[in-house]
Amino acid sequence: MLIGDLGAEVIKVERPDQGDDTRGWGPPFDDRGESAYFLSCNRNKRSLAADLASEDDLRLVRQLASSADVVVENFLPGALQRRGLEAETMLAQNPRLVWCTIGGFPDQPMRPGYDFAVQAESGWMSVTGEPGGVPTKTAMALVDILTGKDAAIAILAALIGRKDRAAEDRRLMLTLAGSAVAALANVAQNALVSGAQAARWGNAHANLVPYQLFETADRQIVIAVGSDAQWAALAAILGDASLADDPQLRTNAGRVRHRDRCTRAVQAALRSAGAAEWTARCAQAGVPVGAVRTVLEALAQVEASPLTGVPSSVGGSVRRPPPLLGEHSAWICAHGWG
Numbered sequence: 001m002l003i004g005d006l007g008a009e010v011i012k013v014e015r016p017d018q019g020d021d022t023r024g025w026g027p028p029f030d031d032r033g034e035s036a037y038f039l040s041c042n043r044n045k046r047s048l049a050a051d052l053a054s055e056d057d058l059r060l061v062r063q064l065a066s067s068a069d070v071v072v073e074n075f076l077p078g079a080l081q082r083r084g085l086e087a088e089t090m091l092a093q094n095p096r097l098v099w100c101t102i103g104g105f106p107d108q109p110m111r112p113g114y115d116f117a118v119q120a121e122s123g124w125m126s127v128t129g130e131p132g133g134v135p136t137k138t139a140m141a142l143v144d145i146l147t148g149k150d151a152a153i154a155i156l157a158a159l160i161g162r163k164d165r166a167a168e169d170r171r172l173m174l175t176l177a178g179s180a181v182a183a184l185a186n187v188a189q190n191a192l193v194s195g196a197q198a199a200r201w202g203n204a205h206a207n208l209v210p211y212q213l214f215e216t217a218d219r220q221i222v223i224a225v226g227s228d229a230q231w232a233a234l235a236a237i238l239g240d241a242s243l244a245d246d247p248q249l250r251t252n253a254g255r256v257r258h259r260d261r262c263t264r265a266v267q268a269a270l271r272s273a274g275a276a277e278w279t280a281r282c283a284q285a286g287v288p289v290g291a292v293r294t295v296l297e298a299l300a301q302v303e304a305s306p307l308t309g310v311p312s313s314v315g316g317s318v319r320r321p322p323p324l325l326g327e328h329s330a331w332i333c334a335h336g337w338g
Contacts, residue, residue: 002152003070004044005316011332012042012323013061016049019325030306034322041148042322043308049326052083060333065090065097067336070155074102077109091167098158100151100172113176115141122180123198127187130202147179209255210234210266213292218274223266224288228252233285237278238269 004010014020020042026035048064050057062085065071071090073080080086087099104113105121119125119137129136154172162170181188190206191198199206203213203222210231211224225231228251235244243265248254255262270278275291282289304310308318 001041001043001045002149002312002314002316003155005312005314005318007316007319008044008069010045011048011064011328012045013048013050013064014325016051016326019047019049023325032324034324036306039307039322040309043318044316044320045323046320046328046332047323047326048332049329052085058083058085061085062090064332064336066094068094069096069159070098070100072100072102072151072155074113076112087171088167091170096162098155098162098170098172100155100158100174102147102151103173103175105177106175115143115176118143118176118180122177123184123187124180127198127200129200131200133200133202135200143176143180143183146183147174147176150174150179150182204259204263207256208252209259210263212263214263214267214270216270216273216275216278220292221270221275221278222290222292223282224290225252226288230287231255234266234282234287237281237285237287238266240265240269 001010012020018024020038022038022041023035025037028036030036030039048060050061052058052061065085071087087101091097091099103109104118105111116137119142120135122143124143125135125137128138151172151174154174158165158170158172186207187198205211205224208224208226211226213220213222223234225234231249231252232244235249243249243262248258249262279289279291299310302311305318307321312318
């Protein structure tokens with residue numbers, strides 16, 4: 001979808017009758033019968049319904065791949081080879097082709113990869129949720145999203161460098177687990193440096209204080225102090241001279257050591273006014289802040305559509321809505337890539 005947002009012609013090859021499983025991942029469904037889940041990631045694509053057990057359909061898919069710039073697939077190993085769609089053969093036949101396979105687990109290629117299972121095994125759930133609570137997944141299928149973005153980056157890089165590249169250099173292999181572990185970022189580095197298991201911090205931060213959720217007089221906000229200068233600015237806003245003058249709190253390392261005392265003082269001050277006032281004060285002083293909004297409140301700030309979703313994150317445009325199953329099959333048979 002991201003590459004389609006940027007202007008690429010994208011053909012989504014789906015099974016006849018059923019299509020992409022996510023077409024049925026609802027409710028809610030729109031008035032065409034399409035699930036909101038499917039709509040969220042399938043704009044700017046044409047749909048071709050093709051049965052790979054049919055020689056005619058298989059021939060068409062081979063023809064498309066033979067003239068394509070990119071093939072993206074997430075079949076289990078051996079599934080496409082049994083249909084005569086070997087990546088190595090297609091790459092040899094089409095010197096312009098970049099082939100991207102997205103799998104689940106790099107060390108277990110035959111194991112189906114689902115976001116939830118990968119969040120569990122990659123360490124994400126162990127550090128998500130309240131301290132002392134149960135391991136928790138993210139609300140969005142964030143592993144899927146990150147892997148998709150990783151794939152888009154890898155594909156674009158391969159397209160730039162594909163001239164005179166050998167077939168094996170145009171063969172990309174990504175996995176959900178690989179992207180998930182890489183995204184552990186500072187949490188992974190904390191564990192590597194300390195040798196200790198990473199902990200759950202809920203809405204707080206392991207390395208920064210104050211960097212968490214707070215209550216105001218009317219609704220919740222987050223304050224994300226990332227520097228000592230921002231702390232000094234926040235202390236001035238709060239009007240608590242004891243915070244501003246406390247030598248134990250002047251550096252982030254000191255605030256981490258005295259986390260409870262620091263956050264209790266900040267919380268006590270924030271209850272004196274509403275979220276809008278604190279947000280305005282912090283924004284004016286350069287202190288990172290955000291009111292906790294609902295999803296509908298957040299969507300009200302952008303140009304979003306029930307059919308085409310939220311604006312492109314890469315600055316692209318919406319040229320066509322998510323397709324119905326097989327909506328463009330006849331057109332593709334007649335025109336190919338157009």
